[in-house]
Amino acid sequence: MNRLLDRIKNLDERSQSTAFFGVIVAGLVAALALGLSEARDRPAVEFGEERVRRDGLVATVQVNARNRTDEVVCPEVRIAARDREGLDLEEVVARPQEGGPRIGPGSSQSYVGVFHNLSEDDYRERLDEFSAYVFDVEPCP
């Protein structure tokens, strides 16, 4: 350990500065470029606000999915009941409310998920939100 420390100490100041600021500049440029690129890369399907109806321990969640692409997509939509830590209490596959799974370019489709396995404690203490997401985009039949 001491030998390693001595080596670090003996690196001249200029080499250290060059290496360090190289990392800083590269890191900043990469973070900015990657961040902007990722931010511009919008998801193919966007979801609206989840609407929840609870009947006893059964919760029915309805969500609107909108196709933002120029193609017809057939997504597999899932809805998760999550706690405050972002962990799943239950996850269900959502079904299209009307018709099939096809969503035309710029069109919307309503999906419904029913939760049967949430306990009273889950509802009272743990449940934070219902969240819909695209599990997979299937080739349309």
Place this chain on the structure above:
Amino acid sequence: MGSAGQSLDEEPTRSPADERPGAPATAVLDGRAGSLGHSVLAPSLTPRPAFQVTRRLVGVSKYPLGLLTAIYAINQSHQFLLPVLFPFIKQEFRLSDTALGLLGGSYLLMLTVGTVPFGILADRVRRTKVIAWGTSAWGVAMIYAGLAGSYVHLFVARTLLGVADPADNPTSQSLLADYYPVNQRARVMGIYEGGRLLGILALPIAGGMAEAWGWRATFFFFAMPGFVVAAMAWRLHEPERGIQDRRHQNLDGGIEESGYLRMSSWRAYAQVLRIPTFSVQLVSSGLANLFLGGVGVWAVTFMIRYHDVSVSGASVAIGLFAVGALVGSLSAGYVADFLTFRGLRASRVYVAAGGRIMATLLFIPAFVTGNLAMMLVLFTVGAAVLVAPAPALNAVRADVLHPHLRGRGNALDAVTQSLAAAVSPIVFGVLSDMVTLRSAFLVMTPVVGLAGLVLLLLGPPLYARDERRVLRAVSGDDDVDETVQTVSAPRETAAARAAAPDARSGGDGAGEDLLVLRDVDCSYGPLQVLFDVSLVVPRGRCVAILGPNGAGKTTLLKVVSGHVDPRAGSVVFDGRDIGGVPPDQRARLGITLMGGGRSTFPSLSVYENLWLGAFPYATDAARLVDERVDAVLDVFSALRPRLRQAAGTLSGGEQQMIALGRALVAGSELLLIDELSMGLAPIVTEELAQVVPDILDLGTTILVVEQSVPVALDIADEVYGMEKGSLRRLGTARSLRRKGGDRLARSLMTGEEEPSRRRRPPRSGGAGRTGRSSGSGRRRRRPLQAPASPRSGSRRGRKRSGGRGAGGS
């Protein structure tokens, strides 16, 4: 110069005799033309622009503290970031909850493992670079996390974050201990600890970003400030290790070498654990975190379960607790430092212990009550006092650890806290399953109290010993027997002396106290110079301190002027504790130090020297300054023809006149004179002493230290004797003169023979050398305000009649 008698453009006239430095002062002083009755010189008429008094050393910038706090906040942000991003990550990689939990575990593991080597680095290499590299590595790890194509990559990225994180905390604390004065450590640490709580701001920001741009972009954007602050940290000045500990003892420089640098890194770790105060605080912190970690996780569930609060409502309450914790962190440091200023040496330990005990007392009813509002209030206040120990204990660690061990000590503390906080939720969960959650809270709460009790019972005596040991070590006095304590007068006696009525105003009760010193200790390195010095200087009076060379008189003046920091005790000026206030600000408050010897700027002209007296108040009031300089020249008219002459070429008496004149231009509330008579012929001293009553008449208070007993008895109202750093009141000058004057005073001092030049035949009746200074008639008190008429001073008339032909004009 405006109204000055001679324009600066005119060539000053000078007789050949005057060309000689040290020319006969009588010739100079006989030229006195005016009086000090000028109202323009009165302190009450001196403009004192309002300003914020800060307790800092000159040259100490807040920038390093701000930057290191920001780095801490940024480094901590990913702790709050990840739970927000979990759902998005889970969706993309289709992870199980166990896999997500492992991400948290990998971080904790690496945090624990990584902290140990970084503690060594913090003690061995340049710390600013450790922080800079660590923070940039954090940025790289964040980018890597954003680029992760699989769970494995994400796992590695999270592990790297766990390595980069400990580069910051132990190292920053070590740096802060060397950036900021020892007396300000707790409050500095309080602000720094606030960074951890500021990291919580990442929560809403990350949530919004992830919703709008996705989890990867969130990682990328969060990495950017990391790189920026890393670059700034690289440029930070690296303070010498131990520099503040040495400055605390009025020693320069830092510590280059110590035995800790030569021993193996692991042995040094063992050495840290052998420091009793450190071990006690480590146990206390471990116990406290055994509660804190669980409360952090289970508090929301508790509120939902027992107070029927919604999840979102409970989350808002958690935010409230965080605000309480932030307030507690900031204020605890201030309280601890304030008490230290007041002379309570182990106040940092007491604040930490008190916080933990008080938190217990607040939390127990908070967990018992069924009233939500009461629970929220108790819990918020409890959170505030629960985090209060953190900054105080950070400061304690810095106080009791050698500067070459601080990185390792902080690392050990961080590891202990992390592990205890990690185990804590599990303990709460098990107890909750066994009984109830409320019972778990009630069972675990006393653990915090126990942590406080351990600190309270064991901490203070150990701290006093360990702190002294470090101070001696950094001052290069390692060999001093640790059991030897500084010999000092009993505190009660000294304090009582300061508070005793006869110590005030000569017993006549006139006026309020302008300056109060209580139990002041001061050292230069291992050498303690002042011992429990307590002193009261009433407003408008002249107090003289007599003592031989090396008694500590000058040090006492420097403590008042702020040039030397006391190790303990308080200095109260005009009702305000000015401990830690730098000298320039004390000058602006009205304290002027007239240094011993020829206290002028020799290369500057006489006018420039006088003008400098206006530094505390005037940058744009040239007319006012000139008016005051002119008033001074009316008194010291011998200076008027020499205005453009370099001060260093004047005689000793003339230079003292310049120094006195500068103090008058400053309009001092309190004038500190270090040996008016030093290096001057008695006749010159006598003439200068004649001005003192006039200065008092203006409303200025004077604290003068002298070796010459006659001079002290002549100019002072009260006389103190100082011997070997201890101060005792000898009596009023009048009573001392009555009892035998200087002979008596001298006998009360060291018994040392006065230098022959000061030995003069006793004057009849103990009278001064002028009629004006004889007996009780010497002083005729006036209101503190300057006289309305510049030349109506009664003393002046007596001086003229009894003086040595000072008639002049």
